[in-house]
Amino acid sequence: MFARGAPIPTPARVAPLECLRTTVASVKAQPAVLVACGSFSPITNMHLRIFEDARDDLAQQSVDVIGGYVSPTHAKYGKASLASMPDRLNMTQLALQSSSWVNLSSWECAQSGWTRTAVVLQHFADELAQVPLNTDSDAKPEHPVKVMLLCGGDLLDTFDVIKDDGEPLWLPQDRETILRNGIVCIERKGTDLQQVIAKSKELSKYKENIYIIKPQIENDISSSSVRRLLAQGRSIKYLVPDDVIAYIKQHSLHELPTWKAQQ
């Protein structure tokens, strides 16, 4: 558990190896690691589900997902709805206890400030490139591991956003790096991904690298809908893992002014 009110200790690795499978399905398969960057304030069952849907769909395209990471963003990302870093990390850790292949990465939160997503992914790539992979036969996998951003369609839709100061939300070179490596996008109500891609020259250029995943069971749980239910004094059972609900109650996170404001 991360101590509340204390800085986050720097972890030994960006990508803890506990749940990583180093035996790739076949020599020809493309090994991949999925990294979900986001707020996770709080983590929901749908954050966990998107990993499962993505892994199943990618397997049908000869992409063998050997591990996954949830990387909560730093407090200095500045979104009003962010619970503290220890709280978001603890809730994420509790939620991931039930996963055999997805780990928490606390690295982003241990930095002194917010880190751009492309930089986070590069750290994962650098570390994971050092991990020796094998197959059931003697032969080594033909492809090096790919680190891909896992996100909901709404995140891809922010790639072309220009901020009030006229600067792009995402640096053009970062978008290009992320798109070149591959991005796995889960369709989400309210975002038409085909349209998002079609209207952007850059996204269209890299459309082969954008894996669009249709959730097998559609579910639009979001952290904001969970915060809204909490603010209304309603139940969030079956939307969020039980241990996370217990944590929220134990530490009265539902009383956080920024969560309470969300009626």
Ligand SMILES: Nc1ncnc2c1ncn2[C@@H]1O[C@H](COP(=O)(O)OP(=O)(O)OP(=O)(O)O)[C@@H](O)[C@H]1O
């Ligand atoms: N129901 C969902 N379907 C598909 N993707 C989702 C869903 N909920 C969250 N995600 C994705 O998970 C990633 C991390 O989620 P994050 O906590 O940043 O967003 P969120 O749950 O939409 O939060 P908020 O409601 O506070 O904006 C994002 O890429 C987001 O698009």
Ligand SMILES: O=C(O)c1ccc[n+]([C@@H]2O[C@H](COP(=O)([O-])O)[C@@H](O)[C@H]2O)c1
């Ligand atoms: O790298 C960037 O330029 C960049 C710009 C905007 C958002 N992000 C990341 O995208 C995630 C967005 O989370 P959220 O809750 O705002 O949807 C979060 O992890 C941010 O660090 C990253």
